[in-house]
Structures are given as structure tokens and as C-alpha cells.
Amino acid sequence: MSETQQPQRTLLAQLLMQKPIVRAYELRSEGIDPKTISRAVAAGELIRISRGLYQRPDSDIDTHQALAEAAKKVPRGVVAMVSALAYHELTDQMPRKVWMAVSVKDWSPSASSYPPVRIVEFRDRYMQQGIEHHTISGTRVPIYSIPKTLADVFRNRKLVDRSVAVEALRATLDQRRATPASIAEAAMAGDAWNIMRPYLEALTSNG
Structure with a gap:
């Protein structure tokens, strides 16, 4: 191995300790060339998940890893809708694709690449509401909060079928994952209050 390859492989190992899942452009921006990436894959030091997306071979596999991979794939996106409900454990629905919200002006990835992503375009005012960040497989993943997701x-x-939305609302209240006031506030901010109000009132009625 040449003297230039050795430091790059060492640097690659150091980067993977910080980020178990990385995109090729992140590696290149750190000075690691494509040949070094290819050699690391051939040597089993790096696993190619999909085109331009790599993972450290000994990293723990998180049950929500597809969300981390989707966050890498759609850097300006936010995990949303049914995928956010599933992450918050408020639905039994297991979406085949990761639902990602993007601004109408942002780039959307190819539908054929991995992981499969379902893009939902939000207006800018909806995009910035209720974003939380959760660490999954060493990746900081933006995911909409429970109240925000219910509004969406x-x-x-x-x-999204109305029955899925109502059951998620019911689960949120039963599990006390959010207060009725915070749910109502997010619904008003997200222009969903008129639709949600009768369901929220029925589920919180003492009668």
C-alpha cells in the first residue's frame, strides 16, 4: 500500500467511527478519493448500501436504520407522515417507503435508489414546523414531532387514510405522548384544526 493510501484508509476509519453511515460526497469532501473507497469496500472495511451510500461493517443495525439512510439520501428532507407515526410508535402501519417531506423548490431523489423514498412536497411554512432531531445509527435524523405529524x-x-390519522390521535392521547393543547396548537399552525377538531373533542370528552 502506498504512503498516500495508508493515511486515507486511516482517515476513513476515523470518519466511520464518527458516522457509521456516510455518503460518498462526504468522504470526498474529507479528502478520501474514489479508489480508496473502492479498496475499502473490496477489503470489507466498508459496506456499500446503495449507490453513493456506505456503512461501517461492524456498526449496530438500528431498527430505524432506513430513516437514517433516507436522511442521508435527502439531506434537506424531514421524516414525515406515516414514517414519522411509525417512528413514534403511533401506528401499526409499516410503510414500504420512507416518507420524506421536502420543500417544493428542493431536489427529489431517484425513486429507484435505496432506500425507497416517498416524497411529499410541503410549503415552506409547513416544512419548518415541529422538527426534532434523533440519532439513529450514528446519524442525526430530522423527524417531525408527534403534534406536527398529526396535523400533517x-x-x-x-x-393518508383518515382511519390511520384517527388511530394515531387516539394512541397519542391514550399513551399521553402529547397534550390536547399541544396537538390543537400544531393543528392550528398546520391548517388542520377544522378537520381534526371534532375527533380531538370526541376523544377528550368525558361524556
Whole structure:
């Protein structure tokens, strides 16, 4: 191995300790060339998950790893809708694709690449509401909060069946994952209050 390859492989190992999942452009920006990446894959030091997306071979596999991979794939996206409900354990639905919200002006990835992603375009005012960050497989993943996600699934009734939205609302209240006040506030901010209000009132009624 040449003197230039050795430092790059060492640097690659150091980067993978910090980020178990990385994109090729992140490696290149740190000075690691494509040949070094290819050699690391051939040597089993790096696993190619999909085109331009790599993982450290000994990293722990998180049950939500697809969300981390989707976050790398759609850097300006936010995990949303049914995928956010599933992450928060508020639905039994297991989406085949990772739902990612993007601004209408942002780039959308190829639908054929891994992991499969379902893009939902949000207006800018909806994009910035209720974003939380969770660490999954060493990756900082933006995911919408529970109240924000409830507002989104109620507002987008053509995309998410109403029964899924209502059951998620019921689960949120039963598990005390969010207060009725915070849910109502997010629904008002997300233009979903008129749709959600009768369900929230029925589920919180003492009668």
C-alpha cells in the first residue's frame, strides 16, 4: 500500500467511527478519493448500501436504520407522515417507503435508489414546523414531532387514510405522548384544526 493510501484508509476509519453511515460526497469532501473507497469496500472495511451510500461493517443495525439512510439520501428532507407515526410508535402501519417531506423548490431523489423514498412536497411554512432531531445509527435524523405529524396526516387526507390519522390521535392521547393543547396548537399552525377538531373533542370528552 502506498504512503498516500495508508493515511486515507486511516482517515476513513476515523470518519466511520464518527458516522457509521456516510455518503460518498462526504468522504470526498474529507479528502478520501474514489479508489480508496473502492479498496475499502473490496477489503470489507466498508459496506456499500446503495449507490453513493456506505456503512461501517461492524456498526449496530438500528431498527430505524432506513430513516437514517433516507436522511442521508435527502439531506434537506424531514421524516414525515406515516414514517414519522411509525417512528413514534403511533401506528401499526409499516410503510414500504420512507416518507420524506421536502420543500417544493428542493431536489427529489431517484425513486429507484435505496432506500425507497416517498416524497411529499410541503410549503415552506409547513416544512419548518415541529422538527426534532434523533440519532439513529450514528446519524442525526430530522423527524417531525408527534403534534406536527398529526396535523400533517389530518391535513393530507388524500395521502393518508383518515382511519390511520384517527388511530394515531387516539394512541397519542391514550399513551399521553402529547397534550390536547399541544396537538390543537400544531393543528392550528398546520391548517388542520377544522378537520381534526371534532375527533380531538370526541376523544377528550368525558361524556
